[in-house]
Amino acid sequence: MKAVIIDDEQKARRLLRLLLEENCPQITAIETAEDLPKGVALINKFQPDIVFLDIEMPGYSGIQLLEFFTPEQINFEVIFTTAYAEYAIKAFELNAIDYLLKPLRHDQLETAVQKAIQQIGQSKVSERLEELRNTLKVSNIRKIGLPVSNGVLFVELDDVIMMEADRMYTKVFTTGDGELLVSKPMKFFTDILEDVREFYRPHRSFVINLKHIKQYVNQDGGYIIMDNQKLVGISKDKKDEFFQVMQG
Structure with missing residues (x-):
């Protein structure tokens, strides 16, 4: 399986790659990007099975992924990474979207990857992301x-x-x-x-x-x-x- 990591922090990208390599043998190829536009280009080229996406990035929020793809093009699972538990966790759980809380832990990562693998192809990711975006509109009060x-x-x-x-x-x-x-x-x-x-x-x-x-x-x-x-x-x-x- 292939994965793409999109995060503006180099340290975060390196850590997540290392944790995947050490704990998730199902993922055999990993590519990384520092912002959403570069990540979108990488997704189109690399065709990953799972995308790890930081929800808070300069320029584009991770949730804006929906603006770059049609619903049919989102044939990969998305796992968000976030440091902001106070609004994100409830929104993710309400909309059946997986997430990893920073600082990352290997056990949390293994569980999220297993769940993502099981969900691939079972439900429309685009619909879940759209619902998440709607939820965050009303709950993302900083x-x-x-x-x-x-x-x-x-x-x-x-x-x-x-x-x-x-x-x-x-x-x-x-x-x-x-x-x-x-x-x-x-x-x-x-x-x-x-x-x-x-x-x-x-x-x-x-x-x-x-x-x-x-x-x-x-x-x-x-x-x-x-x-x-x-x-x-x-x-x-x-x-x-x-x-x-x-x-x-």
Whole structure:
């Protein structure tokens, strides 16, 4: 069987190829592409049985695969890869589309490949992808509502740098609106961000966006410098976990 991997991150492409080679002997040929247009050209040339497709890529989302093929041309199974569990998992499961959550695990991959092999030719992939696209239109909301003095400010999750507990309030530091004092305790945010993989709690007083880490300093017990130059401490019992998360 043949597979195509489409992912804008070179590290992710290499890791998935390695995991396939080590754990999925049914797949004997693998090609990779760094974006959706190149991936489409590769699919047309290579005629894969399975396509591993990152759902979040610059330029084109993976779900836009439907714009490049007619329903009859999609004669391969699709397995999406995603780091964004909070909206994607429910949408995938509702529409019988397989997915792999980053960081990838070999057991998860083996199960997904086995399932994809069993499904080949059994149902129209294009119909399942269309339903997935419709579901994501209503559930792909990447904003958070912050209660502020004159109402609720909606901020893109990617624009949230970090949060700092301030008794019954929380300081939210953003790229566009600076520092905001929000009338919610930290627990409110840890609960709603629990499944949002880019947010991490290195210390009981802080929640950080891993995308906005600038540096780790191995002094004074160890601390993190964020993109806004704020310093964030790491609890002793969180250090090993933090490095595992960052290396994942």
